[in-house]
Amino acid sequence: xxxxxxxxxxxxxxxxxxxxxxxxxxxxxxxxxxxxxxxxxxxxxxxxxxxxxxxxxxxxxxxxxxxxxxxxxxxxxxxxxxxxxxxxxxxxxxxxxxxxxxxxxxxxxxxxxxxxxxxxxxxxxxxxxxxxxxxxxxxxxxxxxxxxxxxxxxxxxxxxxxxxxxxxxxxxxxxxxxxxxxxxxxxxxxxxxxxxxxxxxxxxxxxxxxxxxxxxxxxxxxxxxxxxxxxxxxxxxxxxxxxxxxxxxxxxxxxxx
Amino acid sequence: xxxxxxxxxxxxxxxxxxxxxxxxxxxxxxxxxxxxxxxxxxxxxxxxxxxxxxxxxxxxxxxxxxxxxxxxxxxxxxxxxxxxxxxxxxxxxxxxxxxxxxxxxxxxxxxxxxxxxxxxxxxxxxxxxxxxxxxxxxxxxxxxxxxxxxxxxxxxxxxxxxxxxxxxxxxxxxxxxxxxxxxxxxxxxxxxxxxxxxxxxxxxxxxxxxxxxxxxxxxxxxxxxxxxxxxxxxxxxxxxxxxxxxxxxxxxxxxxxxxxxxxxxxxxxxxxxxxxxxxxxxxxxxxxxxxxxxxxxxxxxxxxxxxxxxxxxxxxxxxxxxxxxxxxxxxxxxxxxxxx
Amino acid sequence: xxxxxxxxxxxxxxxxxxxxxxxxxxxxxxxxxxxxxxxxxxxxxxxxxxxxxxxxxxxxxxxxxxxxxxxxxxxxxxxxxxxxxxxxxxxxxxxxxxxxxxxxxxxxxxxxxxxxxxxxxxxxxxxxxxxxxxxxxxxxxxxxxxxxxxxxxxxxxxxxxxxxxxxxxxxxxxxxxxxxxxxxxxxxxxxxxxxxxxxxxxxxxxxxxxxxxxxxxxxxxxxxxxxxxxxxxxxxxxxxxxxxxxxxxxxxxxxxxxxxxxxxxxxxxxxxxxxxxxxxxxxxxxxxxxxxxxxxxxxxxxxxxxxxxxxxxxxxxxxxxxxxxxxxxxxxxxxxxxxxxxxxxxxxxxxxxxxxxxxxxxxxxxxxxxxxxxxxxxxx
Numbered sequence: 001x002x003x004x005x006x007x008x009x010x011x012x013x014x015x016x017x018x019x020x021x022x023x024x025x026x027x028x029x030x031x032x033x034x035x036x037x038x039x040x041x042x043x044x045x046x047x048x049x050x051x052x053x054x055x056x057x058x059x060x061x062x063x064x065x066x067x068x069x070x071x072x073x074x075x076x077x078x079x080x081x082x083x084x085x086x087x088x089x090x091x092x093x094x095x096x097x098x099x100x101x102x103x104x105x106x107x108x109x110x111x112x113x114x115x116x117x118x119x120x121x122x123x124x125x126x127x128x129x130x131x132x133x134x135x136x137x138x139x140x141x142x143x144x145x146x147x148x149x150x151x152x153x154x155x156x157x158x159x160x161x162x163x164x165x166x167x168x169x170x171x172x173x174x175x176x177x178x179x180x181x182x183x184x185x186x187x188x189x190x191x192x193x194x195x196x197x198x199x200x201x202x203x204x205x206x207x208x209x210x211x212x213x214x215x216x217x218x219x220x221x222x223x224x225x226x227x228x229x230x231x232x233x234x235x236x237x238x239x240x241x242x243x244x245x246x247x248x249x250x251x252x253x254x255x256x257x
Numbered sequence: 258x259x260x261x262x263x264x265x266x267x268x269x270x271x272x273x274x275x276x277x278x279x280x281x282x283x284x285x286x287x288x289x290x291x292x293x294x295x296x297x298x299x300x301x302x303x304x305x306x307x308x309x310x311x312x313x314x315x316x317x318x319x320x321x322x323x324x325x326x327x328x329x330x331x332x333x334x335x336x337x338x339x340x341x342x343x344x345x346x347x348x349x350x351x352x353x354x355x356x357x358x359x360x361x362x363x364x365x366x367x368x369x370x371x372x373x374x375x376x377x378x379x380x381x382x383x384x385x386x387x388x389x390x391x392x393x394x395x396x397x398x399x400x401x402x403x404x405x406x407x408x409x410x411x412x413x414x415x416x417x418x419x420x421x422x423x424x425x426x427x428x429x430x431x432x433x434x435x436x437x438x439x440x441x442x443x444x445x446x447x448x449x450x451x452x453x454x455x456x457x458x459x460x461x462x463x464x465x466x467x468x469x470x471x472x473x474x475x476x477x478x479x480x481x482x483x484x485x486x487x488x489x490x491x492x493x494x495x496x497x498x499x500x501x502x503x504x505x506x507x508x509x510x511x512x513x514x515x516x517x518x519x520x521x522x523x524x525x526x527x528x529x530x531x532x533x534x535x536x537x538x539x540x541x542x543x544x545x546x547x548x549x550x551x552x553x554x555x556x557x558x559x560x561x562x563x564x565x566x567x568x569x570x571x572x573x574x575x576x577x578x579x580x581x582x583x584x585x586x587x588x589x590x591x592x593x594x595x596x597x
Numbered sequence: 598x599x600x601x602x603x604x605x606x607x608x609x610x611x612x613x614x615x616x617x618x619x620x621x622x623x624x625x626x627x628x629x630x631x632x633x634x635x636x637x638x639x640x641x642x643x644x645x646x647x648x649x650x651x652x653x654x655x656x657x658x659x660x661x662x663x664x665x666x667x668x669x670x671x672x673x674x675x676x677x678x679x680x681x682x683x684x685x686x687x688x689x690x691x692x693x694x695x696x697x698x699x700x701x702x703x704x705x706x707x708x709x710x711x712x713x714x715x716x717x718x719x720x721x722x723x724x725x726x727x728x729x730x731x732x733x734x735x736x737x738x739x740x741x742x743x744x745x746x747x748x749x750x751x752x753x754x755x756x757x758x759x760x761x762x763x764x765x766x767x768x769x770x771x772x773x774x775x776x777x778x779x780x781x782x783x784x785x786x787x788x789x790x791x792x793x794x795x796x797x798x799x800x801x802x803x804x805x806x807x808x809x810x811x812x813x814x815x816x817x818x819x820x821x822x823x824x825x826x827x828x829x830x831x832x833x834x835x836x837x838x839x840x841x842x843x844x845x846x847x848x849x850x851x852x853x854x855x856x857x858x859x860x861x862x863x864x865x866x867x868x869x870x871x872x873x874x875x876x877x878x879x880x881x882x883x884x885x886x887x888x889x890x891x892x893x894x895x896x897x898x899x900x901x902x903x904x905x906x907x908x909x910x911x912x913x914x915x916x917x918x919x920x921x922x923x924x925x926x927x928x929x930x931x932x933x934x935x936x937x938x939x940x941x942x943x944x945x946x947x948x949x950x951x952x953x954x955x956x957x958x959x960x961x962x963x964x965x966x967x968x969x970x971x972x973x974x975x976x977x
Contacts, residue, residue, distance in 0.1 A: 046489075049492075049493050050492065050493070051489050051492050051493060069497065070497070071492055071493065071494070071495045071496065071497070073495060075493065076493075077490075077493035077494075079489060079490055079493070082487075084350070084485060084486050084487075085350040085351060085352065085485060086347065086350075086352070086485055086535075086540035086542075087539070087540050088482065088539070088540050088541055089262075089539065089541070091262075092482070092539075092541045092543075096479075096482050096483055096486070096494060097494055099479045099480065099482065099483060099494070099495075100480070100483050100491070100494035100495025100496045101494070101495035102495075106479065107478075107479055107543065108479065108543070130262070132539075132540075148494075152495075288866045289863075289864065289866040289867040289870050290866040290867070290869045290870040291870065314899060315869050315899045318869075318896055318899055319865075319866055319869055322896065323864070323865055323866050324866070373826060380893060433724075437696075437697060437700070437724040439823070439825045439880070439881045440825075441724070442823060442825050442826070442828075443825040443826030443828070444826075446825065446826050446827075446828040446862075447826055451827075451828060451862075453827065453828060453829075453862060453864045454827035454828065454829070454864070454865070454894040454895065455894070456893065456894040458893070458894070565864060565866070568861075569833075569854070569856055569857050569861070569863065569867060570831075570857055570861030570862055570863055571861070571862040571863060571864055573862075
């Protein structure tokens, strides 16, 4: 589904942000990208999404190699919630997801609106559909952006800190939604997050990015106290709770190192 | 499928089309030369039957050769300036942008002044020059802003300011050296903008580039929505933001240059009409552009009719659009409490 | 950094050398003028007490030197220049003119009235009447004649007598020209000779006598003030920039554009609506092109005046007769000769014209001169 091969990116050649990144993802997998502020998490997902170009190396999404300056339709990207200069209705905003990948002069058809309504229904914000986006709360807007990414039936969903502006109930809702969508549609998902507890709840894989190296692997193996100490300079302790028969590890952050 | 929004949009479009026809017919009836409805009927009858009536000679001339081309041109220019204003506002994510943002009007103004100064005998060259310089101003902006590469909105706007001021300075230079007897007034009249003395030649000059531009913008209208969300969003939603932006700039330049070439510089319309239309159909450029186009044509024909009829003397159209447009704009601005 | 400084210095040097080239000739003039001034100064000291005070048309009290000391005159207002030519003892005293002074002039007539008019300095005043003070002072003027507040800017603080020829109270061309003539006569103390006032009296009675015979419906005239770039401007009722109405009134012609205040752009529809009997063209596009109907976007052939070939260029001598000038007393009579030729023909007018020039300007006009003045102007 997704393969990154020797991915390297820098603004200044002397200080590469990403160097020789290699990993693979299969359908149905969710990978959490984690790391300190400014370490290059967003750079990584922007490179995969094609917004930034790999300086060397490449990525392959759904059989399409990066680097031909053409957006790959199979990628659905969810940016952080931000307002726009013009207020569009929620429905329009979701339909916009359809517009770009259609032919160059395309005008959305009835079936595109139909699809947008279906997705709004599934995400549970159908009642918002005629509201102007600029009047929504940050959480609602984030959901709209998720819907906009999903309307195109992507093979790879990329989310940039989607829970940033949400209260914890909405955080929970959003994470559940992502998990459901990924398993229902058997797609891959990369999620960029600051919360180890979220990563461990929804992700199968974890990508821990440091200043000079990275670790990538199954989330239970990567997201451990020693790595939190190494990559975040924070002392932590893992506790376990059980919910609906599943043991859930939880990190308690004690002090900075 | 929410049919109400779509239906509402179709109703608005239909209504505006009907209104446009009514406004055209109305403007045909009113003018300084009094023509009764009966005589208008007779003129049309004669035209259709190919008959000739010497007593209707002047009326025929006034209707067909004075009023009709003027109304058509006003409509074309209104539509063109409004749609390119709406398109550029979306593209630059700024509701205060007007069609002359990137120096098109300044370039065309210089071209016109130069044409009057050097080629006043050759009407073909002097009417082509504004168009040529309008287009070249955008090419200059293109190179200043860094060409096909990753062009930031800010560097585009800065380049536009630079190019505008260069051309404005050159225009002043031309005005300075121009003969005050007949060339300087001609340049001044042109810069003020006017539809008086419109002939079918003006329409012939402008109709092709303006139509190409308008059709191009209409075709790209949904893409403008994506651009207005920012380059990153636009890219991930499947368009190449730089290429799309340049396409839109190219088409709107084509329209603006074609309009300015035949009408002179007419301000406000490209700024005000999109705002009015945004109040009616919302921000979605997929609907905003067609509505702006129609509304611009209606507004311009109406304003020009006022310019023709209000007093014996022609009122310069640029003054009227500003006088009517600016308060309109102020009212809309207040109603929306500053939020565009 | 070093390189940038050098480039900057080079640029400054280049700019200065450019301005240097431009001002070379100016400096030469300056030098000769200062010498002239130095010699003048001696005589100034003896006669300084003889300054006179006059009241100009703007109502300002102006102290001017005695007439014997007025050697250099600068005149910024174009129409007054033609009257000045008639009053001034010697045209060589005129050292500075507006570049617009003779834009509406007939070259052959000018050669007789003011032979070296093309050599007079005009660069000190811009087309918009902006003044280059240093260039003006370099001309060493004794008095400066100007017209209205607009031209006053740039003259106020130069310490020379400036005389305003604009009065907001005067709108009739007769009053205007007579006021100019009288003020100029006061300045130059020329009491003898024909004055415009006597000429006006003479022509007024003549016009009155002729118009007694005019019992038919008066002709309806259009005065085209300008026609450039497809923009047609008609002259309406009297104001400071348009004397059409007054001249028409004197000649018994009705101004179709009387409801326009001053001058204003009109569209062709309005012209059709007015449908004038006779059209007078002030400047720009010459009348011949109206008669050929070759003006793009304007169909003149639909008008009564065109059918009757009654479209005329307003004559130009030292200045256009459409504005107040030295030949203004002739204008009503000329209008009559075009509007009512059955009452007063061109032949009679020609004899009046040559008589006027002999009396007022001491100039004999040849038949060719008069053809040039009265015929339609050539299409350039």
